Amino acid sequence: MTLRTPVQTRSKLPDVGTTIFTVIGQLSAEHNAINLSQGAPNFSCDAGLIAGVTRAMQEGHNQYAAMTGLRTLKERIADKIATLYGTRYDVDREVLITASASEGLYSAISGLVHPGDEVIYFEPSFDSYAxxxxxxxxxxxxxxLTVPDFKVNWDEVSAAITPRTRMIIVNSPHNPSGQVFSKEDLAHLARLTSNTDIVILSDEVYEHVVFDGEPHHGMATHPELAQRSVIISSFGKTYHVTGWRVGYCVAPYELMEEICKVHQFLMFSADTPMQYAFAEHMNDPQTWLSLAPFYQRKRDLLQTLLAESPFRLLPSAGSFFLLADYSHFSDESDSELVKRLIVEYGVATIPLSAFYTDGTDNKLIRLSFAKDEATLRAGAQALCRVKPR
Structure with missing residues (x-):
């Protein structure tokens, strides 16, 4: 029996309801579909991480951590960023451990954006920004973003900036397209925001998953952009533990001060035992330096396995994802095709239209290669059987 309330509600998000993600999840469970849809690994993390969490719990590290996070972990983060990207953040005032990258995004937007402000972001996009x-x-x-290369048209950005523009949200490597920012993109962004009060919110959760020997061009690699940027990253994505829900945020002190005001009332602190384990794990730089070749092998395997499929694969320069074009063999909407793939072929993917607020359909679906080899082979085998309609 469902309880009924006499309270009249007034929704802040009246157009948010059941999404295609929910539909796909339900259909996938019903048909026991092979999961190439979710951007979460289905393989185990390093056993040392689990041992580290267990050890931290047994040693009594089970109460609240400091509001901004375990200092040792923050030191590791600051050292990593300085080594890789050349910007040094103050450990005590400019590094924050968050209860997931998503909490970092919320705290940053909530702390820095006010009623009446405008926030520019790029679609297709991660669904929480707007x-x-x-x-x-x-x-x-x-x-x-332009299709099929998913690049930023910086002339459009220039035209969209108004006196009310408070923030620009960027995401590289990009979910869902798998594309990455270049040095030229950073130069355009710096030029457009110079001498303004615009904050850059940079979602860099896939910072260590950039392929083909290319570097990650994040905001911390550009001194001018670093001065106005909030950078968000994720231990879950880096260490194959998305369910642990721990991330981090770095920003200049004046910006971080406002972010922490929200964070302290939203979460106060992230999970303590996990922070101890991550701090210990980060002693070895190979724990993140090995990620790009690790996931590139998975990308390459899936591309090879799908060479004989009817799909045309778009290049993936980073992240856990690649896009597949089916426009040459079907007029179905991407949502219809995704449902058919689940029901008729037993494989789950994601329609790209789910990443647009207006449902733009470019006849593309997103595949995740953050899976073990058996899953990639089974999923590719199913997709190779797909018949045109």
């Missing part, structure tokens, strides 16, 4: 902006009484301004 709703978080709207919850602040601000206006999300979507700019579509």
């Amino acid at each position: 709703p978080i902006v709207r919850l602040q009484g601000a206006t999300p301004v979507a700019i579509k």
